[in-house]
Amino acid sequence: MIYFMVALGGALGALCRFGATKWINSAWSYPFPLATMSINIVGSFLMGVAFVVVSERMASFEAFRPLIMVGFLGAFTTFSTFSLEIVSLLNQQAWLSAISYLSLSCVLGVLALTAGIGMARLF
Numbered sequence: 001m002i003y004f005m006v007a008l009g010g011a012l013g014a015l016c017r018f019g020a021t022k023w024i025n026s027a028w029s030y031p032f033p034l035a036t037m038s039i040n041i042v043g044s045f046l047m048g049v050a051f052v053v054v055s056e057r058m059a060s061f062e063a064f065r066p067l068i069m070v071g072f073l074g075a076f077t078t079f080s081t082f083s084l085e086i087v088s089l090l091n092q093q094a095w096l097s098a099i100s101y102l103s104l105s106c107v108l109g110v111l112a113l114t115a116g117i118g119m120a121r122l123f
Contacts, residue, residue, distance in 0.1 A: 009071020
């Protein structure tokens with residue numbers, strides 16, 4: 001059942017991301033990735049709300065964590081999970097881990113994408 005909830009939430013999250021991207025890009029014609037940035041910010045906000053509601057306020061909603069947090073928000077934006085993990089590290093006062101995770105993920109992510117583009121263009 002958990003796999004079904006993740007899959008259902010993921011499908012809905014992906015559809016919402018696609019729709020939001022289309023909608024924002026139809027109204028925004030400047031060369032700045034406003035849609036992606038907006039979705040990442042909204043998704044991060046929603047992940048924070050979901051975390052408090054599911055983990056602290058309404059324990060009965062814990063069963064919906066796979067649907068909401070992993071599936072829907074995970075597909076809507078993986079940035080929200082990334083943000084939650086950084087805040088969790090900060091709350092644990094694991095400062096070096098939080099800064100390392102943030103820095104390495106951003107820098108290595110961009111480098112890996114660049115390497116992937118370069119390698120794919122070789123073939």
